[in-house]
Amino acid sequence: MNWSALTPEAFRRELTGILESMARPPRATDKAGRLARAKYWSAALYDREAAGPAWPRAYGGMDLPFALQVAYHEVLGQSHIPQPPGSGVGLAGPTIYKHGTPEQRERYLRPMLRGDEIWAQGFSEPEAGSDLASLRTTARREGDRYIVNGQKVWNSYADQADMFFALVRTGQAGSKGITYLLIEAASPGVTVRPLRDMTGHEVFCEIFFDDVVVPVSNRVGEENGGWSIARTTLGHERAAGALQQAAFYQQLLKDVVALASTSGRDTGLTRLRLAQFWADAHVMRVMAMRTIADIAERGEPGATSSVSRLISTKFEQDLHEFALDLLGPDGLASAGAADSAQPGRWLYGFLRTRASTIGAGTAEIQRNIIAERILQMPRISG
Amino acid sequence: MNLNDLSLTDEQKLLASMVRSFFAAAAPLEKSLAAAERMGAYDRELWQEMCVELGIGGIALPEAAGGRGASELEESLVLQEMGRALVRSPYLSSIAITAPVLSRLGDEAFRHEVLPRVLDGSLVATCAAFGPQQLEYASEGAGIAVSGEQRLVLDATVCDAYLLFASGADGDGVVAAWVDADAAGIEVRSAPALDQLRPFATVRFHGTTARMLAGPEAGAGVRRVARSRAAYAVGAEQAGVAQHCLDMAAEYAKQRRQFGQAIAAFQVIQHKCADMLVEVESAWSAARFAASLLAVDPVFRNAETEWAAWAAGVVGGRAAVRVAEECIQIHGGIGYTWEHPAHRYLRRAKASQLLLGTPFDQLAALGEMVGLWPAAAGTAG
Numbered sequence: 021m022n023w024s025a026l027t028p029e030a031f032r033r034e035l036t037g038i039l040e041s042m043a044r045p046p047r048a049t050d051k052a053g054r055l056a057r058a059k060y061w062s063a064a065l066y067d068r069e070a071a072g073p074a075w076p077r078a079y080g081g082m083d084l085p086f087a088l089q090v091a092y093h094e095v096l097g098q099s100h101i102p103q104p105p106g107s108g109v110g111l112a113g114p115t116i117y118k119h120g121t122p123e124q125r126e127r128y129l130r131p132m133l134r135g136d137e138i139w140a141q142g143f144s145e146p147e148a149g150s151d152l153a154s155l156r157t158t159a160r161r162e163g164d165r166y167i168v169n170g171q172k173v174w175n176s177y178a179d180q181a182d183m184f185f186a187l188v189r190t191g192q193a194g195s196k197g198i199t200y201l202l203i204e205a206a207s208p209g210v211t212v213r214p215l216r217d218m219t220g221h222e223v224f225c226e227i228f229f230d231d232v233v234v235p236v237s238n239r240v241g242e243e244n245g246g247w248s249i250a251r252t253t254l255g256h257e258r259a260a261g262a263l264q265q266a267a268f269y270q271q272l273l274k275d276v277v278a279l280a281s282t283s284g285r286d287t288g289l290t291r292l293r294l295a296q297f298w299a300d301a302h303v304m305r306v307m308a309m310r311t312i313a314d315i316a317e318r319g320e321p322g323a324t325s326s327v328s329r330l331i332s333t334k335f336e337q338d339l340h341e342f343a344l345d346l347l348g349p350d351g352l353a354s355a356g357a358a359d360s361a362q363p364g365r366w367l368y369g370f371l372r373t374r375a376s377t378i379g380a381g382t383a384e385i386q387r388n389i390i391a392e393r394i395l396q397m398p399r400i401s402g
Numbered sequence: 403m404n405l406n407d408l409s410l411t412d413e414q415k416l417l418a419s420m421v422r423s424f425f426a427a428a429a430p431l432e433k434s435l436a437a438a439e440r441m442g443a444y445d446r447e448l449w450q451e452m453c454v455e456l457g458i459g460g461i462a463l464p465e466a467a468g469g470r471g472a473s474e475l476e477e478s479l480v481l482q483e484m485g486r487a488l489v490r491s492p493y494l495s496s497i498a499i500t501a502p503v504l505s506r507l508g509d510e511a512f513r514h515e516v517l518p519r520v521l522d523g524s525l526v527a528t529c530a531a532f533g534p535q536q537l538e539y540a541s542e543g544a545g546i547a548v549s550g551e552q553r554l555v556l557d558a559t560v561c562d563a564y565l566l567f568a569s570g571a572d573g574d575g576v577v578a579a580w581v582d583a584d585a586a587g588i589e590v591r592s593a594p595a596l597d598q599l600r601p602f603a604t605v606r607f608h609g610t611t612a613r614m615l616a617g618p619e620a621g622a623g624v625r626r627v628a629r630s631r632a633a634y635a636v637g638a639e640q641a642g643v644a645q646h647c648l649d650m651a652a653e654y655a656k657q658r659r660q661f662g663q664a665i666a667a668f669q670v671i672q673h674k675c676a677d678m679l680v681e682v683e684s685a686w687s688a689a690r691f692a693a694s695l696l697a698v699d700p701v702f703r704n705a706e707t708e709w710a711a712w713a714a715g716v717v718g719g720r721a722a723v724r725v726a727e728e729c730i731q732i733h734g735g736i737g738y739t740w741e742h743p744a745h746r747y748l749r750r751a752k753a754s755q756l757l758l759g760t761p762f763d764q765l766a767a768l769g770e771m772v773g774l775w776p777a778a779a780g781t782a783g
Contacts, residue, residue: 091532265446277774286775290767291765292762292765294767294769294774295716295765295766295768295769296765298768302713303684303688306690307683309408309691310687310690313406313407313408314409316405316406318409324683327683327684330677330680331680382674386676387677388673390675390676391526391666392672392680395652395675396652397652397656397666397671397672398741400669400672
C-alpha cells in the first residue's frame with residue numbers, strides 16, 4: 021500500500037475504510053483486558069500496513085510525510101482505537117532504528133510495532149528523576165556481558181512487558197557514563213512490583229535488578245554513549261498528534277459545559293470560567309496548527325511546541341478541578357455507585373492530573389528549558 | 403482555513419522587520435510621549451510617512467478601494483509592531499477600525515470622496531466603537547441630526563470626522579452616521595486617562611448635522627462589525643505589547659547582576675520569563691488566527707470570524723496585561739520609575755483591554771458567541 025502517494029483526503033478515506041472494516045472487540049474492564057485489546061488493535065493495524073505513521077517501511081511502518089502523519093492521528097483519534105501497548109513504539113523504536121545494530125533492528129522492531137512484544141521504559145530512579153543523569157543503576161562489564169544492579173521506578177507496563185529499554189551506569193558520573201541497554205523482562209534477577217499511585221490505581225511499577233545478565237549485543241550505541249541517543253524520536257511524532265490532542269481538550273471542555281448545565285451550577289461566575297477555558301482550548305488548537313505549519317514549512321517547530329505542553333498540562337488540571345468544584349459535595353463519591361459514573365470520572369481525573377505537570381518532564385524543568393533554549397538565559401539544570 | 407497562513411512568509415517577515423526598523427528610527431517612545439502631551443496630538447509628519455511612504459495606510463483593503471491589496475495577515479503584523487513600539491498615532495481608530503467599515507458603507511460617490519483620504523492619512527476618522535451606544539438621531543430636512551453624549555471616542559481631539567451610531571426615537575433601529583469634526587454643535591471633553599498614548603474623549607453632539615451611511619435596519623450590524631474589528635486589531639497590537647515586555651524583561655534579567663550573578667540565572671526569574679513566553683505565543687496565536695479568517699471574510703459573514711476576533715481581543719488583553727505586570731516585577735525598583743518605559747506598556751495593555759469592555763463582559767460575550775450557553779435577549783457584541 022503506497023500511502024505516501026495519496027492526497028490527504030484520499031488517505032483519510034482509505035484509512036477510515038480500513039478501520040471500519042475491522043471487527044471491534046468489546047471494551048475492557050481490567051488491566052489484562054486492556055492490554056489484550058491494545059494488542060489486538062496493534063496487530064490488526066500492522067497487518068493492514070496501517071501502523072507506525074512515522075516508522076520506517078523496512079520495519080513494518082508507513083513512513084508518512086508529515087501532513088499525512090497529522091491526518092493519521094486525526095483519523096485514529098476519532099476512532100477511539102487505543103494507543104499501541106507499552107512504551108516502546110514512541111521511544112525505544114526510534115532509538116533502535118537510528119542507533120541499533122542491524123541484528124537489533126531485525127530482531128526487535130517488527131514485533132514491537134505489531135505489539136507482539138511489549139516494552140517498558142527503565143529510566144527514572146528513586147534518586148534520579150529530573151536529574152536523570154545522576155542515575156545509579158550500574159552495569160558492570162564482564163567480557164561479553166553486563167551485570168546490572170539497581171532499581172527503576174515509574175515504569176508503565178513493566179509488569180506486562182517482554183522487554184525493557186534502560187539507561188544504566190557503565191562509566192563516570194553524569195551523562196557521559198551512561199549506556200543504553202535492552203533487557204529481557206524474564207531475565208533471572210528481575211523483579212517487577214506494581215506501584216500504587218495517588219489515584220489508587222497501579223499503572224506504574226518499580227523494577228529491581230539483582231545481578232541481571234545482559235549480553236553486550238543488547239547494547240544500543242556505544243558504551244557510555246547512551247545519554248544522547250535516549251530521546252531519539254522519529255519525525256516530529258508528538259507534533260503530528262498535537263491537533264488531535266487539542267481536539268480532545270475541546271471535547272473535554274464540552275463535557276464540562278454540559279456538566280455545568282446539568283449540575284444546576286450555571287451561574288455568571290461559572291460561565292466566566294468556562295469562557296476562559298474555551299479561550300485556552302482555542303489557543304491550544306491554534307498553537308497546534310502553528311506547530312504543524314512550521315514543521316511543514318521549515319522542518320522544525322518554533323516556540324509553540326515548547327509552550328503548548330505547559331498550557332495543556334495546566335489546562336487539564338484546572339478543568340478537572342473545576343468540574344469537581346461544579347459537582348461540589350456530590351462529586352466526592354468515587355466510581356462504584358450506580359449514579360457515580362460522572363462524579364467518578366472527574367474525581368479520578370482531578371487526582372490523576374496532578375501527575376500532568378510532573379511526568380515526562382516536570383513543568384519546572386520545562387520552564388528551565390524554555391528560558392535556556394528560547395530566551396537564551398544561563399543554564400541552570402535539565 | 404489555510405494552516406500555512408499561520409506561519410509568516412518571507413515577505414511578511416520582511417514587512418515586519420521593515421516596519422519595526424521604521425518605528426525604531428522614526429517613532430522612539432520619547433517622541434510619541436512628547437506629541438501626546440500636547441492635547442493628544444500626533445506627529446503629522448510621521449503619520450504621513452506611515453500612511454504613504456511606508457505604505458501601511460489601508461494595507462488590508464483592496465486596491466480598487468484605495469488600499470494596498472494585501473490582507474489582515476499583513477495588517478496584523480503592522481499592528482503588532484505598533485504595539486511593540488507604542489507609537490502614538492490615530493492608526494487604530496482611523497485605519498484599522500474606521501476604514502474597513504467605511505469601505506462597505508454609504509454610496510459609491512461618498513466612498514470615492516472620503517476613503518482615499520482616510521487611507522492616505524489626510525483625513526483622520528474615528529469610530530465610536532467603544533463603550534455603550536448612547537447617541538440618538540432625528541430627521542433634519544432631507545438628512546439627520548445627531549444628539550447626545552458618546553464616551554470613549556478615540557482621538558476625538560485631533561480627528562477630522564466621526565463614524566457614529568445613533569438610535570432613533572422610541573428605539574427605532576440604529577443608524578451609522580458620518581459627522582465632520584468641524585460641524586456645528588460638537589463639544590469635545592477630554593480628560594487625562596490611564597494611557598496618554600491612546601487619548602479618548604467624551605463628545606457631546608447638539609443636533610449636529612450628520613450623513614446617514616447605514617439605515618435603521620443595518621446600523622446595529624455595522625456597529626457590531628466595527629466592534630469586532632476593534633477587538634481583532636487591539637488583540638494584534640496587544641501581542642506586540644506583550645512581546646516587547648518579554649524582550650525588555652529578558653534583556654534586563656541578563657544584564658542586571660545581584661548576588662554575584664545575572665538575575666537571569668535565578669530559576670524564579672527564568673520561570674517567570676517562560677510563563678511570559680506562553681502568554682506571548684498565546685496572544686500571537688489568537689491574533690494570527692483571527693487575521694487569517696478576516697483575510698477571507700473581512701465583513702464577518704461567518705460566526706467563526708466574529709468569535710475569532712473577540713478571542714484575539716480577550717487572549718491578547720489578558721496576555722499583554724500579565725506580561726507587562728511581570729515585566730515591571732522583573733525590573734524591580736527601576737521598573738517602578740516614571741522614566742522607565744515599562745509602565746507605559748502596562749498602561750497601553752490595560753487601557754486597551756478595558757476599551758473593549760470589562761474582561762467579564764468580554765468573556766461572557768465570547769462564551770455566548772461560541773455557543774457555550776444560550777444567548778440572552780438583547781445582547782450584541
